[in-house]
Amino acid sequence: MDNSGLAFEAAHILTKNDGVRAASRKIGEVKITDVRLSASAAKSIGRRAGRYITLHGDPHTEGMTALLRRAILQVIPPRGKILAAGLGNPDVTQDSLGAESVRRLAARKGCRYSLAAIETDVAAKTGIETARLVKAAARELKADCVMAIDALSCENPRYIGKTVQIGSAGLIPGSGVGAASGGLTEHEIGCPVVAVGVPAVSALSGISHSAADKEFLVSTANIDIIIGMWSEVIAAAIDSIVEN
Numbered sequence: 001m002d003n004s005g006l007a008f009e010a011a012h013i014l015t016k017n018d019g020v021r022a023a024s025r026k027i028g029e030v031k032i033t034d035v036r037l038s039a040s041a042a043k044s045i046g047r048r049a050g051r052y053i054t055l056h057g058d059p060h061t062e063g064m065t066a067l068l069r070r071a072i073l074q075v076i077p078p079r080g081k082i083l084a085a086g087l088g089n090p091d092v093t094q095d096s097l098g099a100e101s102v103r104r105l106a107a108r109k110g111c112r113y114s115l116a117a118i119e120t121d122v123a124a125k126t127g128i129e130t131a132r133l134v135k136a137a138a139r140e141l142k143a144d145c146v147m148a149i150d151a152l153s154c155e156n157p158r159y160i161g162k163t164v165q166i167g168s169a170g171l172i173p174g175s176g177v178g179a180a181s182g183g184l185t186e187h188e189i190g191c192p193v194v195a196v197g198v199p200a201v202s203a204l205s206g207i208s209h210s211a212a213d214k215e216f217l218v219s220t221a222n223i224d225i226i227i228g229m230w231s232e233v234i235a236a237a238i239d240s241i242v243e244n
Contacts, residue, residue, distance in 0.1 A: 006165055006199060007052035008033045009155050010045040018044065028063050031056040032071075042169075048185070050169030051075060056162060059229035068164060068237040072147070075168040075194050076241075079112040080144025084238060085134045085184075086119045087150040087173050093224050094200040094217075097234075098149040100227055101196075104235035110242040116141050120173075130173040135189050146193045148184050149234060151227075154199035155206050157218060161226035164198050164234070171195040198230045 008022070019038030024031060033054045042049040053071040057064055076082070086102030088095040102117040109115075118137050120130045138146050148171055154160060170185035170193035184193050200223060204213035220226065 005153050005155065006054060006159060006163060007035050007037065007047055007167065008054055010047060027067060029057055029061050030064060030067055032067070048169035050167060053166045055164050058162065059226070059233045065233050065236045065240070068233060069240050071166045072194065072196070072237060072241060075166060076145050076147070077192060081114050081116070081141055082145050082147055082242070083138050083141050083143040084115060084117040084147045084149065086117070087130060087148055089122045090119070093227060094219050095151050097151040097198055097200065097227050097231060100231035101149045101234045104231060105238060108242060111244065113242045115238065115242045131184050131188060134184055138189050138191060143191050145191055146184065146189055147196060147238065148193055149196045151200040152197040153217070154202050157202035157206050159199050160202055160220055161198065161200070161223070161230070164196065164230065167195040168192070169195070196234055200227065
């Protein structure tokens, strides 16, 4: 899980003068929030500089797959080899988004893109740090872009399963549960890293409003269904990018 969470949750405290550019619009039932953070703005709120596009809506909302495809196309190279990396622990439902998504993908070539996919699991089980595993796979593939899919945390529990975020700044695997490892960034991996994530947990403090509860995570009773639906949407969006 990625401690960067949802960029718009933190960026709202900043202004354009602080180095933030933000815009929102609605297409059908989906609200789109596009946040761009400068290096100084990102540092002040504990995020990484880059662009964060968030789609607000349920996974079954009409047009969600097409809108996700469009958002991803705005932050990946215009063509080349894509390595889809499914991060997280597939044995923990709240952390299985990455694995569930890449299991629905198949390696193939399209007109502008070719696709390969890897399920990383977690270092505690594989003995290999996630970032090192992805870096090795990207180097072997000569990837032009890594698409890292992972579950996110959020501050407001109402966003659990209700948003999907696409970020151009990469991520740090495991940071959302206090087990951060090496970063998945362009600097570390050697090619652009796009992060695709859905919030699956929230700190209990978001409900209790007590700082003492920040270390406890909460989720929803139907998180297994939510993860399944979002993994289908994410996989379908990536498939449509490669096919065209």
